[in-house]
Amino acid sequence: MSFDAQILLDVSAVHLKMRGRDILSDVHLRISSGEIVTLIGPNGAGKTTLLRIVLGLLSCDSGHLYQRAGLRIGYMPQRLQVDQTFPLSVQRFLGLGARVTTHEARGALEEVGGARLLDSPVHALSGGELQRVLLARALLRRPDLLVLDEPVQGVDVHGQAELYELITRIRDLRGCGVLMVSHDLHLVMASTDRVVCLNHHICCTGAPEVVTLAPEFVELFGPVVGHNLAIYTHNLAHRHLDDAGRTKEI
Amino acid sequence: MDDFLLRALMGGFGVALIAGPFGSFIVWRRLAYFGDTLAHSAFLGITLGFLLEINLTLGVLLVCQLLAVLLFFGQRQRQLGSDTLLGIFSHGSLSLGLVCLAFMDDVRVDLFSYLFGDVLAMGRIDLYWIYGGGLVALSGLLWLWRPLLAICIHEDLARVEGVAVDRVNLGFLALVALAVAIMMKVAGLLLVTSLLIIPAATARRFAPTPEIMALLASLIGCLCVVGGLWGSWQWDTPAGPSIVLCATLLFLLSILMPRRRSA
Numbered sequence: 001m002s003f004d005a006q007i008l009l010d011v012s013a014v015h016l017k018m019r020g021r022d023i024l025s026d027v028h029l030r031i032s033s034g035e036i037v038t039l040i041g042p043n044g045a046g047k048t049t050l051l052r053i054v055l056g057l058l059s060c061d062s063g064h065l066y067q068r069a070g071l072r073i074g075y076m077p078q079r080l081q082v083d084q085t086f087p088l089s090v091q092r093f094l095g096l097g098a099r100v101t102t103h104e105a106r107g108a109l110e111e112v113g114g115a116r117l118l119d120s121p122v123h124a125l126s127g128g129e130l131q132r133v134l135l136a137r138a139l140l141r142r143p144d145l146l147v148l149d150e151p152v153q154g155v156d157v158h159g160q161a162e163l164y165e166l167i168t169r170i171r172d173l174r175g176c177g178v179l180m181v182s183h184d185l186h187l188v189m190a191s192t193d194r195v196v197c198l199n200h201h202i203c204c205t206g207a208p209e210v211v212t213l214a215p216e217f218v219e220l221f222g223p224v225v226g227h228n229l230a231i232y233t234h235n236l237a238h239r240h241l242d243d244a245g246r247t248k249e250i
Numbered sequence: 251m252d253d254f255l256l257r258a259l260m261g262g263f264g265v266a267l268i269a270g271p272f273g274s275f276i277v278w279r280r281l282a283y284f285g286d287t288l289a290h291s292a293f294l295g296i297t298l299g300f301l302l303e304i305n306l307t308l309g310v311l312l313v314c315q316l317l318a319v320l321l322f323f324g325q326r327q328r329q330l331g332s333d334t335l336l337g338i339f340s341h342g343s344l345s346l347g348l349v350c351l352a353f354m355d356d357v358r359v360d361l362f363s364y365l366f367g368d369v370l371a372m373g374r375i376d377l378y379w380i381y382g383g384g385l386v387a388l389s390g391l392l393w394l395w396r397p398l399l400a401i402c403i404h405e406d407l408a409r410v411e412g413v414a415v416d417r418v419n420l421g422f423l424a425l426v427a428l429a430v431a432i433m434m435k436v437a438g439l440l441l442v443t444s445l446l447i448i449p450a451a452t453a454r455r456f457a458p459t460p461e462i463m464a465l466l467a468s469l470i471g472c473l474c475v476v477g478g479l480w481g482s483w484q485w486d487t488p489a490g491p492s493i494v495l496c497a498t499l500l501f502l503l504s505i506l507m508p509r510r511r512s513a
Contacts, residue, residue: 055410075410082403086278087457096400097411141411 006032008071008145008177011054014063016046023049024060025201029179031145036171036178038188041198042220047181048078050198051149054179071145074138078149078181080130082123090117090125090133097137108136111173112166127154131163139170146170148180152187160184164191185212185221254370258479261372262493264380265436265445266471271391271464272429273450273471275422278402278460282447283333284321284423287340288430289442291317293347295431296364300357307379310434314427317343322420344439367438367490369479376435383432390425394418399460436475441494448497449474452504470500 007030014027023046031037039047052058053065055075082088094105102118109115112132117125125133131151138146151167152160168191171178182188189195189208197203203216211217276285292310299309321339325332351359363371391398397418400408409415430442437445449470450463457463477500478493 052406055406057406057409073410075407077404077407080404080407083278083280085451085454086402087454087459087463088399088403089459092459093403096396096403097407147410 005068007066008033008068009054009179010064010066011050012064012066014050014053014060014065016049016053016058016060022200024053027063027198027202029054029196029202031177031179033144033177034171034175035194036168036180036192037194037196038192039179039181039196039198040183040185040188041203043183045199047183047198048149051147051179051181055147068144072141072143074141074143074146074176076131076134076138076146076148076151078153080134084123086123088122090120090122093122093133094137094140098141100140104140105136108140109133111139111170112136128156128159128163131155132166135166135170139174143176145177145179148178150181150183152182152184157187160187164188167191254372255479255483257372257374257377258369258489259475261377261380262369262436262475262479263472264377264384265433266449266475267468268380268384268387268429269433269445269471270449270453270466270468271388272426273446273448273467274453274460274464275391275398275402276426276443276446277450277454281426282443283336283340285426285430285443285446287321287336287343288314288317288427289434289439290340291343291347292364292431292434292439293351294343295347296359297347297350297354300354305375305379307376307431307434311383311428311431313343314431315424318423318427319420322423362488363438364434365438365440366488367434367436367441369436369489369493370482372435379432380435383428387425387428387432390421390428394421394425398422437490437494441490444494444497445471445474448494448501452497452501455504455507471497474500 009029009031011027011029014024015022016024027050029037029050039050041047049058053060055073090109091102091105094100094108100108106115106118109118109132112135114129114132114136117129117133122130122133131153135148135151146167148167152163155163164187167178167180170176189212192208194206195208195211196205197211197217197220199220203220204211204214206214276282291313295310295313296306297309298313299306302309317339321336324335324339351357360368397408397413400411400413401415401418405415433442433445450467452470453463453466457466474493474497477496479489481487481496482489482492
């Protein structure tokens with residue numbers, strides 16, 4: 001099989017059964033450089049499972065997995081709980097993934113809008129701050145592909161829109177591919193090139209404007225949601241992001 | 251100072267130095283019950299020592315290592331929760347050890363000294379074990395330090411970032427088993443875990459980094475050894491429990507102290 005160099009990852013005909021139930025059947029997924037692909041689907045649809053297969057954390061029963069040779073993946077897990085008993089500063093945390101200098105660590109934090117967090121203890125970060133720090137750690141690996149599992153979890157709606165914008169900006173700047181999981185619909189649509197709607201199998205896939213009109217999508221998320229879905233474009237004019245990555249009203 | 255007291259102090263210090271870094275990881279990774287399980291298998295090791303006519307610490311070490319490997323593989327199954335599994339191994343091996351000892355007619359062991367330690371009977375060979383084994387255990391831990399920290403934070407993230415998680419975990423469990431086996435002389439199988447976790451828990455409040463916490467835990471452990479042995483000398487109390495009691499008092503004291511800036 002030959003692939004052009006733009007293709008970072010190609011997963012085809014993936015099947016996985018767990019305790020006799022089909023978790024994934026005949027799933028195909030391809031991600032190219034500079035492309036943001038969002039996996040959406042209801043809870044328990046197998047989104048995180050598919051991500052784990054892509055990451056090599058889980059093996060599937062059958063299917064083909066292709067990764068471009070030397071592919072560097074930056075991974076942002078869904079939930080990270082640093083115990084109170086663990087005294088760890090953000091700088092040390094960033095250095096656990098790849099050995100980095102203070103300068104590099106600060107640079108990555110600046111890129112995600114969290115430069116002031118460098119010396120904070122990790123367990124004291126707010127939800128949005130932690131997501132930014134996790135993103136910075138993924139970026140420090142100079143990834144070709146970012147894999148983000150529910151990157152806006154535990155963040156308020158405005159913060160969510162800002163995080164999605166940040167992800168788009170990172171993609172524009174670095175030209176890396178992005179694969180993310182999300183189960184909110186409105187916010188993610190504006191900052192994604194392709195949506196893959198998953199419910200154990202791939203229901204539909206395509207550009208967000210197209211997918212939201214697909215009957216499979218409407219069936220899965222209900223006609224009301226499908227009908228009212230407006231692509232949310234966030235307006236930053238009335239809000240300000242300070243150095244710590246916290247948002248505040250002006 | 252009497253010779254035996256000097257040896258007790260030396261042994262105690264050695265054990266406290268080992269306990270600090272290992273105890274910190276046990277606190278971070280919530281492995282206290284795991285440490286208990288290893289310690290409870292000690293009787294089985296002692297039986298093995300008598301049977302094979304080898305050094306008893308070596309017997310304990312062999313059984314602890316075997317158990318560490320069993321637990322490593324046991325925890326990969328999903329049928330039972332890991333606390334249940336640990337409970338089965340812990341009490342199963344403790345009972346098996348006691349029953350085996352009872353069958354050995356010509357062997358009379360002082361249960362109390364194995365349960366709570368016998369630091370005042372510290373011999374030259376014991377000191378060799380503590381310092382030789384301790385050097386091995388701590389060097390190994392130092393070698394695994396960075397990947398272990400990464401695993402503590404998030405196992406999958408570490409795996410994606412290229413850490414050989416399974417190998418590091420197995421290595422770590424083997425090192426803990428070694429540490430537990432050589433700490434037995436001071437604290438006994440019932441108190442080993444407390445010597446691991448109490449100084450580490452005390453150190454936590456004053457440590458801004460993992461490394462400082464580990465070193466501080468070692469120092470606090472040494473302090474407890476001095477305090478415990480002094481108390482034992484003063485009031486003729488059992489030495490092992492006195493050391494642990496001293497650690498507990500220090501921990502309580504640390505809670506009452508005003509908090510430094512949050513770290």
